Amino acid sequence: MDEASVLENAIRYFTYLQGQVDLLEEQERKPTVRVKKSQLVVDDDESSWNEQQSPPSIEAQVCDKHVLLRIRCEKRKGVLVKILCEVEKLNLGFVHTCVVPFGSSSYDIIIVAENEEEFSLAVKEIVQNIYAVLQRAV
Incomplete structure (x- = not known):
């Protein structure tokens, strides 16, 4: 050269x-992106879960417009549909959903959703709403 x-x-x-x-x-x-996180693991005597059922574990994280939900719950007919309907009621649009059987009696559900215009719930409220759906499904 x-x-x-x-x-x-x-x-x-x-x-x-x-x-x-x-x-x-x-x-x-x-500015740095802040991730808000809320987790719910039930440990009370007044819940509607019987001795053969374990209460669900629900975790939510929000990052910008995205919401990540991780749910471990009992396998029951229609439980996934009820969860997905509740997510839609919260004005969240689905980006990705993954359901994995865990053992013979539970599901691990991962949902990535996106905030829509009317979204105004706090992370803790998302977790509480999903928990209420699972409690009604018992």
């Missing part, structure tokens, strides 16, 4: 690196 080619390549690489620095500085100026 002659000197002009070497210099031209060095200038291109320097310009690329300067662009990367600008990108990193811009990302640093953006």
Whole structure:
């Protein structure tokens, strides 16, 4: 390579690196994303769960417009449909849903949803609403 080619390549690489620095500085100026989290594991004597059933475990996280729900509950006919209907009632649009049988008697359900315009519930309220649906399904 002659000197002009070497210099031209060095200038291109320097310009690329300067662009990367600008990108990193811009990302640093953006506010950090806060994740709100709420978890519910029932441990009370007044719940409607009998000795053969274990109460559900529900966890919700909100990050920007997205909501992540993790639910472990007993396998029962129609329980998934009831949960999905409740999520829709909360004005959340589905992005992804995954249901995995865990053992022979429970489900692990993961739902990623997106806030719609009318969404105004706190994370704790989402968890409480899902819990109420599961309690009615007993």
